[in-house]
Amino acid sequence: MDADAALAFADALIFARTGEHLNDLQQAILRDVWHGRKYLEIAEHYGCTEGHAKDVGSQLWKQLSDGLGERVSKSNFRATVERQLQAELNVPVAAIASSLEPHVTSNNPNFVGRKDAIAHLNTLINRGAKAIVIQGEGGLGKTTLAQHYLKTQAFEVVLELLMAKESQNIVSVEQVVEEWLKQDFNEEPGREFGVTLGRLKRQLHRRRVGILIDNLEPALDKQGKLIDPHRNYVELFRILADARVQSITLMTSRDRLCESSVNVEHYRLPRLDRQAWQQFFSSRTLQPDATMLAAMHRAYGGNAKAMGILCGLIREDFAGDPAAYWQENSNDLFATTDLKNLVASQFDRLQRLDTEAYLLLCRLGCHRYQDVPAVPTQGLLCLLWDVEVPHRRQAIQSLRNRSLLECHKGEYWLHPVLREEAVARLRNSEDWEAAHRNAAEFWTKSITKIETTWDAIQALEAYYHYVEINAFEEAGAVILNSRDNQWKQFLTLGSTLYRMGLLQPPMTAVNQIIDRVQSDRNLAELNNILGDLYWITGKIQSAIECQEKTIEIATKKLRSLQQNPDNKHSFYYFRMLKLDSLLSIGLYKIDLWELEAAATLFQEIIALAKNTEHYRWAEKASVCLALAHSHLGFEAEAYAAADHVYQSILTEKLFEHTGRFAYFIQILGQVYKNLGEPEKAFNMYCRAISFAEASHYLQVKAKALNGLAELYRDQTNFQHALSHHLDAIELLDRIGARCDLAEAYFQLSLTHDSMGEIALSQEYLEQAMQLFADIEAPKQVEKVRQHAIVRHSVVP
DSSP: OOHHHHHHHHHHHHHHHHSOOOOHHHHHHHHHHHTTOOHHHHHHHHTSOHHHHHHHHHHHHHHHHHHHTSOOOTTTHHHHHHHHIIIIIOSOHHHHHHHTHHHHTTTOTTOOSOHHHHHHHHHHHHTTOSEEEEEOSTTSSHHHHHHHHHHTSOOSEEEEEEOOSSGGGOOOHHHHHHHHHHHHSOOOOOSSHHHHHHHHHHHHHHSOEEEEEEOOGGGBOTTSOBOGGGTTHHHHHHHHTOTTOOOEEEEEESSOOOOTTSOOEEEEOOOOOHHHHHHHHHHTTOOOOHHHHHHHHHHTTTOHHHHHHHHHHHHHHSTTOHHHHHHHHGGGGGGSOSHHHHHHHHHHHHHHHOHHHHHHHHHGGGOOOSSSOSEEHHHHHTTOTTSOHHHHHHHHHHHHHTTOSEEETTEEEOOHHHHHHHHHHHHTSTTHHHHHHHHHHHHHHHOOEEOSHHHHHHHHHHHHHHHHTTOHHHHHHHHHOEEEETTSOEEEHHHHHHHTTOOHHHHHHHHHHTTTOOOHHHHHHHHHHHHHHHHHTTOHHHHHHHHHHHHHHHHHHHHHHTTOTTOHHHHHHHHHHHHHHHHHHHHHHHHTTOHHHHHHHHHHHHHHHTTSTTHHHHHHHHHHHHHHHHHHTOHHHHHHHHHHHHHHHHTTSSSOTTOTTHHHHHHHHHHHHHTTOHHHHHHHHHHHHHHHHHHTOHHHHHHHHHHHHHHHHHTTOHHHHHHHHHHHHHHHHHHTOHHHHHHHHHHHHHHHHHTTOHHHHHHHHHHHHHHHHHTTOHHHHHHHHHHHHHHHSOOO
């Protein structure tokens, strides 16, 4: 049973008692309650206060209770309605919903004439289809049908992917799946696409999910296959079409999808019939002559978007008088016989009648309507920089009145066919660059603090505007723009994105522009960020190369700045970048088990930064040097480097309570564990975990858990040791930290060895060695191999 049937039943019940049908808010409450949503979510979705939604809901439950003769509440509404329909009415649910369809869909006058289409989709799904391509020309209403269908079914989650309107702007499938996992399933993506895809597949096996992939055709070639840069979408589509998933995927496309390895059904959406047009016009209190309506319907082939544009045109430019429109246009109605021509004619007409609205319509072509599918009011107003302030909102209203601008709750977007025309006209005008610059500035200024992934995604939108006009320096500056974030840090957008677990957006963005950036400052810092991204994803050699480029640039700039002592800020900045890159390479070297090289780098940093304004890097390097020395067996040196920092942490003179240095605190835990100081190690690990949980820094939490497991193993508390090992491995596998995961498996092997479980120990040794080999860390491989020889008398 679906929500529409429940709404139909409730509407009939209340109409019988009150003589009134459900209003829009009542329908929204019942539909959302049916899908398990809370009042706060309902209020936000509808646009009212939570208190008002509760008041209306309370009255609804009372009316339904009176009508059914039993208590109905928010918690039992669904179960009660299903039982009543089956046990008392003894009629098919679909028949009830069908008989009352005009009432339960009255809050969406744009959705008409699609009862047969919904029935066809149901038939395909009942036959086992998991992925359906709704195919047809532009403006037929493919997206409207798909959205309506997915919203009226009992899906736990509905995901939407809006393909780019142009092939060069298509988002990578890696980024799409990564964002779905983070935002919709609260699960960390892996650092390899195969791992990330596997996690999505498990979610789709467990949960009933609805998925819309809209406007697929820009990703297809002439043969209907995925274009070369985006062949990985085939892997996603295979999963979505798998007969074993619980999800249902609807794709919309003007072209057929012809990938033989993807098992999809195609449904060619028919054009709306004349009765649907009549219903649509009537819902807008327009009553055109039957001859006129028939002629328009025939001329535009029942196209849904054409129907909307014509209604808007009659209401706005002909005072709602169809006869007046007919008198002017009946002789040349067939001059424009498809939607594209109709759209072009409306642009031309608007240019004559309302110049300011025409400017806005063309300039709206600069927005992508992709990762951020709709633009708030200020994002429109910023495009009217040369229009007097009192007239700007009038231009927006003019477009809405003519059905040339889509709107929902104060957010706006263009229909794909309208955007196509807008982009063409904007590109050929003198406003192309100015529109993109104003839009970019809007996104940058509107996001002042990043607390959620949605904030970060909106902030990144400015990057795409600058790339569109080849302003690569400004595009790089977007990635490097620092803001306060949820961890009380002032971090660049690129760094904030990967701290949030979104690796693909900054990696793709940096790689797209890094060869086109000329500014030494931007180029140095972009390489610094890209190096950390490569490190996180296990590409350590590429990470080192990026940091070496940063060091090369910074060293060159520092030499030139020595001739200009007045430029203190630039000198500080490039010295900081050089130290930071040296520190990063040192950390990479530890992961490669190149301990002597790492120690040399840390000593160099301390010498450069100690007793200077960059002393923070000396403190961090001291902790890292202590770790290298503790692994090398230089206990005195390790103590000397660690104890000062340890006391500073205890008194909070260093590494503030915000936890921004949690990574280095867990390193100190490793140092004291290696030095045989379990109490100090335990203290540091617990502090690191506390900070990591507060800032969602999963890598630090996992490394600290693994350290605690080692301490419990030394105490022969194997139960706690194994529990912490497995928790750490689960977290590291979730985020794809392959080097840390290899070390975690190695330590788990040592614990099973201490327990006398040699077979399990050997199994985990082999897993560790394979992971170290994958990240090209030969010294780590040799470390594990030597342990196997000594402890197990075998060579893995």
